[in-house]
Amino acid sequence: MSLHHAILGILSVMPMTGYELKTQAFDQSVAHFWQADQSQIYRTLGKMEEDGWLTYELEVQDGRPNRKVYHLTDAGRAELARWLRTPQPLPVNREAFLIQLFFGASLTNEELLELVAGQRTGHAARLAGYEQIPIPPLEDPSLDRMRTLWRLTLDLGIAIEHARLAWLDQCAAVIANLPEADEQESRP
Numbered sequence: 001m002s003l004h005h006a007i008l009g010i011l012s013v014m015p016m017t018g019y020e021l022k023t024q025a026f027d028q029s030v031a032h033f034w035q036a037d038q039s040q041i042y043r044t045l046g047k048m049e050e051d052g053w054l055t056y057e058l059e060v061q062d063g064r065p066n067r068k069v070y071h072l073t074d075a076g077r078a079e080l081a082r083w084l085r086t087p088q089p090l091p092v093n094r095e096a097f098l099i100q101l102f103f104g105a106s107l108t109n110e111e112l113l114e115l116v117a118g119q120r121t122g123h124a125a126r127l128a129g130y131e132q133i134p135i136p137p138l139e140d141p142s143l144d145r146m147r148t149l150w151r152l153t154l155d156l157g158i159a160i161e162h163a164r165l166a167w168l169d170q171c172a173a174v175i176a177n178l179p180e181a182d183e184q185e186s187r188p
Helices: 003-013 018-026 038-050 074-084 096-102 109-131 145-176
Strands: 054-059 067-072
Touching: 003 018, 003 038, 003 054, 003 067, 003 074, 018 038, 018 067, 038 054, 067 074, 096 109, 109 145
Parallel strands: none
Antiparallel strands: 054 067
16 A cells, blocks of 8 residues: 555545644554655655646645645545455554564573563553543444444454463463573574
């Protein structure tokens, strides 16, 4: 997925400024599966405007900087529709912790358990954050089509975090019972 398409999707829901895209859309909704920083968003908005996928309306403000409120163009809606119909490849995982675990035979059990505990703390906090997102469960009859799809993505994030926590608990139990590395194994 490209940042372009995430922005097209967000702007298809409602027009926004670049600042609102970051603080209201990315940080508060899609951040659990797609992150972007403010400078990336502004660079991408400029490119998308050049490509004719969006336009902006300048809102003049007294005593504050003017606001550019971005709107999709017909070309932007067409690009979003094309992309939404395109099958996507499986995601590529790059996790530094898994490299640490994979090559961690030279670490003591205590050091490994500290790494596992740190991951567990982070994933528990992420899960708690997901569980605070105010989208009703799928069974709630008040969910409209869009919020149902939003809930499905949230449910995946919650399921992944539950699975990670269970796996980290398994790691801790296994590592706690591992024999310590001998002197030769512990040398880098």
